[in-house]
Amino acid sequence: LFAIDRDLTGNLPPMPGVFTDYPAPIVRRGDDGERELTMMRWGMPGPPQFGGAPITNIRNTTSPHWRRWLRPESRCLVPFTSFCEYADTKPKKTATWFALDDSRPLCAFAGIWTTWNGVRGTKAKPVEGEHHLYG
Secondary structure, eight states, X not given: OXXXXXXXXXXXXOOSOOOTTXXXXXXXXXXXXXXXXXXXXXXBOOOGGGTOOOBSOOOOTTSHHHHTTOSGGGEEEEEESOEEEXXXXXXXXXXXXXXXXXXXXXXXXXXXEEEEEEEEEOSSSEEEEEEEEXX
C-alpha cells in the first residue's frame, strides 16, 4: 500500500495500541531517497514555553514552532487501522474509536518526524539520548 523499498522494523507483532512516547512504525524517505518503514516514538518536541511535553497531534501548522519540520525531508506517513480520541466527559473521559469502516483497513495520516536529543520514556524508566520522534 505504501510502496516500501526498505523495512527496518523487523518482524513486528500485532500492536493492539500505540500510546504517547511509545514506538510505532512510520513511513519516510531515507537519506538515499528510498521509502522505508521504520520505528519512531510518538510525540514531537513541544514548545519550550509550554513545558516541552511531547505533542502527538500537530494541528496548528502556522505556528513558528512547527515550521522547521514542514519541509519534505521531515514528512512521513503514519499507518493505522483505527484510532481513539477521548472526550473530556465526567467523571471520566469517554473513548471514541474511528476507522475507515468496520473492517478497519490499513490507511495513514500525514505526519512529520525529527531526530531529537533529551530524555523520553517514563519517570520509572527514563531513556536519555538521541530519539527519532513523529507526530
